Amino acid sequence: MSLFVTFEGPEGSGKSTQARRLYERLAAASYPVIVTREPGGTPISDMIRRIVLDLQHSEMAPTTETLLFSAARAQHVAERIRPYLELGGIVVCDRFADSMLAYQGYGSGQDLDILRTLTRIATGGLRPDLTFYLDLPAQQGLDRKRKAAQRATQDNPLSPKITATEPIEWNRLDARDLAYHERVRHGFLELIKLEPERWHVLDARLTMDELSEQIWHAIEVRLPSIRPLEDTHP
Ligand SMILES: Nc1ncnc2c1ncn2[C@@H]1O[C@H](COP(=O)(O)OP(=O)(O)OP(=O)(O)O)[C@@H](O)[C@H]1O
Ligand SMILES: [Mg+2]
Known part of the structure; x- marks a missing residue:
């Protein structure tokens, strides 16, 4: 058996932090696990990420944006996610298709049925x-990211260290207005209502450690179906 786990939520809600922590804990316990992110996760998908998130590309048409996200996802699934799951591994993915429904669908107003069809493809x-x-109010997430970005750019050896797992990025989608980000959050909450059994909702205002523990409790119960590495490679 394999396990495909995704992290979703608004900007700055702690997805990358928690995806990385979960990966580290599973790897330390010798489970076969990879951590990856969207858009990205393969060389081709990372190139698409640069195009789609570039702040300079303000002229990008909504359909272009959606097709680029879909192309990046198609490559990511084909090259990395599906093969690892077929080996019986655990894939931890920082954002996945739900983000496209929330951002391009609820946020930008693109047709949800078309987005679902593209996702299936x-x-x-x-x-x-x-x-x-x-879950985090949109304003709070954006504030966290702004603060982290400021800390990253301050050339002050006494400034607090960035604890995020990747460089703080302020991209084309982050730069959209607060109303957009509120629609995105509302969109996620609608998606959860449609499929409550798949989602595990967390209050992102808790501390990083509290969140990691809640996530681990939810994962632990699924681990008996995963063979640790020593079993698969005697
Ligand atoms: N539970 C938390 N409490 C307070 N700050 C947090 C918490 N989790 C993460 N942070 C901080 O918030 C910032 C954003 O965290 P992180 O990059 O993990 O979020 P993200 O959801 O991946 O953001 P993005 O939407 O940009 O990908 C970082 O500076 C991180 O250290
Ligand atoms: Mg992130």
Whole structure:
């Protein structure tokens, strides 16, 4: 058996932090696990990420944006996610198709049925087994990111260290207005209502450690179906 776990939520809600922590804990316990992110996760998908999130590309048409996200996802699933799941591994993914429904659908007003069709094409029908939703008011998430970005650019050896797992990025989608980000959050909450059994909702205002513990409790019960590495490679 394999396990496909995704992290979703608004900007700055702690997805990358928690995806990385979960990966580290599973790897330390010798489970076969990879951590990856969207858009990205393969060389081709990372190139698409640069195009789609570039702040300079303000002229990008909504359909272009959606097709680029879908193309990046198709490559990611085909090259990395599906093969690892077929080996019986655990894939931890920082954002996945739900983000496209929330951002391009609820945020930008694109047709949800078309987005669902594109998602099916891109993923070949692959869906996460479990999705953690880190819920945070849009303004709070944007503030966290702004603060982290400021800390990163301050050339002061006494300034607090960035604890995020990747460089703080302020991209084309982050730069959209607060109303957009509020629609995105509302969109995630609608998606959860449609499929409550897949989602595990977390209050992202808790501390990083509290969140990690809640996530681990939800994952632990699923681990008996995963063979640790020493079993698969005697
Ligand atoms: N539970 C938390 N409490 C307070 N700050 C947090 C918490 N989790 C993460 N942070 C901080 O918030 C910032 C954003 O965290 P992180 O990059 O993990 O969020 P993200 O959801 O991946 O953001 P993005 O939407 O940009 O990908 C970082 O500076 C991180 O250290
Ligand atoms: Mg992130």
